[in-house]
Amino acid sequence: MYSLHSRLLLAASLVLAGFLGATGLALDKAFRVSAEAAMQERLQSHIYALLAAADEDDNGRMIPPQELPEPRFSKPDSGLYAVITNHDGKSLWHSTSLTGHDIGIAAQQSPGERSFSRLTRADMQLYALAFGVAWEDYAGAEARYTFTVAEDTTVFQSEIDSFRSTLWRWLGGMALALLLAQGIILRWGLRPLRTVTTDLQQIEKGHADRLNGHYPRELTGLTSSLNSLIEHSKAVQVRYRNSLDDLAHSLKTPLAILQSGHADNSDAADASHALVSEQVERMDEIISHQLQRAAVSGRITLAKPVPVGRIVERLVRSLDKVYREKQVTVDLELDPAATFMGDEADLTEILGNLLENAYKYCHSAVRVCVKMDEQVGSIEINIEDDGPGIAADQIDTVLQRGTRMDESMPGQGIGLSMANEIITVYGGQLVIAASPLGGTLLRVSFHD
Amino acid sequence: MHILVVEDETRLREQLRDRLRSSGFVVDVAADGEEGLYYGEEYPLDLAIIDIGLPKLSGIELIRLLRARDKHFPILILTARGNWQDKVDGLETGADDYLVKPFRFEELEARLNALLRRASGWSKPVLDFGPISLDTGKQSITVSGNPVELTAFEYRVLEYLMMHAGEVISKTELTDNIYEQDYDRDSNVLEVFIGRLRRKLDPDNSISPIETLRGRGYRFRLEANAG
Numbered sequence: 157m158y159s160l161h162s163r164l165l166l167a168a169s170l171v172l173a174g175f176l177g178a179t180g181l182a183l184d185k186a187f188r189v190s191a192e193a194a195m196q197e198r199l200q201s202h203i204y205a206l207l208a209a210a211d212e213d214d215n216g217r218m219i220p221p222q223e224l225p226e227p228r229f230s231k232p233d234s235g236l237y238a239v240i241t242n243h244d245g246k247s248l249w250h251s252t253s254l255t256g257h258d259i260g261i262a263a264q265q266s267p268g269e270r271s272f273s274r275l276t277r278a279d280m281q282l283y284a285l286a287f288g289v290a291w292e293d294y295a296g297a298e299a300r301y302t303f304t305v306a307e308d309t310t311v312f313q314s315e316i317d318s319f320r321s322t323l324w325r326w327l328g329g330m331a332l333a334l335l336l337a338q339g340i341i342l343r344w345g346l347r348p349l350r351t352v353t354t355d356l357q358q359i360e361k362g363h364a365d366r367l368n369g370h371y372p373r374e375l376t377g378l379t380s381s382l383n384s385l386i387e388h389s390k391a392v393q394v395r396y397r398n399s400l401d402d403l404a405h406s407l408k409t410p411l412a413i414l415q416s417g418h419a420d421n422s423d424a425a426d427a428s429h430a431l432v433s434e435q436v437e438r439m440d441e442i443i444s445h446q447l448q449r450a451a452v453s454g455r456i457t458l459a460k461p462v463p464v465g466r467i468v469e470r471l472v473r474s475l476d477k478v479y480r481e482k483q484v485t486v487d488l489e490l491d492p493a494a495t496f497m498g499d500e501a502d503l504t505e506i507l508g509n510l511l512e513n514a515y516k517y518c519h520s521a522v523r524v525c526v527k528m529d530e531q532v533g534s535i536e537i538n539i540e541d542d543g544p545g546i547a548a549d550q551i552d553t554v555l556q557r558g559t560r561m562d563e564s565m566p567g568q569g570i571g572l573s574m575a576n577e578i579i580t581v582y583g584g585q586l587v588i589a590a591s592p593l594g595g596t597l598l599r600v601s602f603h604d
Numbered sequence: 605m606h607i608l609v610v611e612d613e614t615r616l617r618e619q620l621r622d623r624l625r626s627s628g629f630v631v632d633v634a635a636d637g638e639e640g641l642y643y644g645e646e647y648p649l650d651l652a653i654i655d656i657g658l659p660k661l662s663g664i665e666l667i668r669l670l671r672a673r674d675k676h677f678p679i680l681i682l683t684a685r686g687n688w689q690d691k692v693d694g695l696e697t698g699a700d701d702y703l704v705k706p707f708r709f710e711e712l713e714a715r716l717n718a719l720l721r722r723a724s725g726w727s728k729p730v731l732d733f734g735p736i737s738l739d740t741g742k743q744s745i746t747v748s749g750n751p752v753e754l755t756a757f758e759y760r761v762l763e764y765l766m767m768h769a770g771e772v773i774s775k776t777e778l779t780d781n782i783y784e785q786d787y788d789r790d791s792n793v794l795e796v797f798i799g800r801l802r803r804k805l806d807p808d809n810s811i812s813p814i815e816t817l818r819g820r821g822y823r824f825r826l827e828a829n830a831g
Contacts, residue, residue: 412706474695508688
């Protein structure tokens with residue numbers, strides 16, 4: 157759930173569902189209450205109609221109604237039933253519709269009182285209203301009756317059901333519409349964030365140097381900070397490299413004076429000169445090594461990808477110049493898509509050292525092959541020569557820092573170990589093996 | 605051979621000047637890029653040694669300007685950091701070789717000789733003319749396989765003549781390439797060198813490698829061995 161979009165969508169949907177659900181329940185309840193009140197009203201009016209239809213005999217005592225006001229009372233199983241009970245609970249009369257059923261005898265009601273209830277019988281559900289009546293005859297004797305009218309709930313229930321289905325259909329439709337609207341609002345509202353993300357990807361792919369789009373007020377703080385961070389890290393990098401350059405210059409020039417200073421070739425001076433020379437070389441190696449190592453920047457965030465092929469071509473042109481006499485035949489097989497995610501100076505340093513090794517030790521042929529596996533995002537650079545090769549038991553020594561395999565070739569050893577060290581900083585790998593050309597195969601691989 | 609050294613560090617500059625002179629080169633020095641550009645434009649140079657980190661005008665910029673002004677002499681760059689980006693920048697701009705500080709003087713000299721030889725159109729380090737063989741790498745001479753000891757100046761005179769074998773080299777040209785500008789040109793030191801060279805190379809006067817063309821100069825008259 158680390159997406160803003162899904163977080164907002166989930167939270168808003170839950171609130172929406174809760175709100176609409178509660179609304180639905182409240183409406184349902186209100187409708188039911190009012191429908192029951194209407195039912196009670198209706199039953200009451202049936203009772204009044206029955207009372208009005210009741211007659212009296214010569215003494216003024218009640219005769220149950222003969223002519224019924226509502227035809228459903230006369231029709232068996234019509235769903236509308238009436239019972240009149242006297243004061244001791246005996247059924248005095250029941251409507252024709254009730255024939256064959258028994259709705260039981262409701263509790264006696266005092267005159268003027270009523271009781272509304274829902275009855276469950278074996279074969280039906282009923283709403284029943286019992287109403288107490290006092291009937292005074294001419295002699296002034298009072299007889300008490302309870303009029304009970306019951307109606308089957310089927311009609312009532314179907315009304316409720318139809319209300320419910322209408323209600324939930326509408327609420328569901330509204331929920332869908334609201335969710336849709338909310339989704340659209342979220343997409344629209346969060347679009348600037350997606351723009352920033354794509355713009356950052358453009359920088360990572362090297363298509364842009366900084367975030368240049370128009371961003372909403374809330375994001376400009378972030379984007380301008382990112383821009384200044386990118387610029388700052390570039391500036392720091394440049395300043396850092398410059399001070400390393402100055403340091404190298406100020407340390408190495410005195411060494412150069414020491415190294416090339418002795419014009420004296422007399423035998424007496426030779427021994428001390430050799431000592432000085434040897435120590436100067438050691439100091440030089442240490443300084444070179446430490447400075448180069450300090451200069452490696454490693455993976456930089458938001459760095460432009462460096463095309464490997466272009467670096468190889470530049471180095472090959474340069475080395476062709478330096479090793480012009482050797483007439484080296486270089487076979488290049490470069491994947492134009494191969495890019496290195498890191499600092500150009502570091503890649504130049506790695507490949508410069510490896511290629512120079514190949515040029516120095518080859519007989520006459522060097523082969524460079526750059527491959528990229530775009531699916532895994534890994535690159536592999538193979539540099540081969542047809543020279544004498546490096547013996548298997550020497551490989552570790554070659555990769556040791558500052559080890560010199562061959563004193564007659566100054567600078568050898570530190571180059572490969574330096575390259576190896578930079579490669580390691582980038583999480584890559586340097587493999588030294590035998591080449592089919594007869595010499596050394598140097599294989600560098602980087603993974604994303 | 606006329607060499608320009610552009611290096612801002614005084615000690616190193618003077619050291620290089622002195623040692624190159626004792627190796628028989630004609631050396632001019634400049635302490636910054638602008639001075640270097642002046643020498644590069646005004647003097648007929650055979651080679652320039654340029655430090656990359658120069659004040660006023662960077663080494664790279666100096667090389668670019670020299671090349672833009674049609675100066676084609678070989679250029680060797682000196683770099684303190686020795687990182688590949690500097691080397692590649694220098695070589696792409698027009699330098700021919702590089703050397704990382706600190707370096708042995710012998711290494712510098714070997715590179716200079718290789719560059720000078722290459723600039724004269726010789727692709728191999730050893731020049732073979734009849735029985736005379738000159739190894740520009742080792743700076744040694746053999747005649748019929750026997751080593752001959754030469755002083756630095758004698759070596760430079762012979763190397764220059766051999767690299768221009770078959771051509772008539774005037775005394776002025778030869779002097780310019782062996783002595784500093786302010787040298788007394790009327791002296792007969794050159795004749796003395798040529799005389800010594802003839803005695804050392806050809807003690808019994810059988811091959812006569814160097815001929816004198818009166819009033820015009822000298823010529824190395826042997827033909828290069830094939831292969």
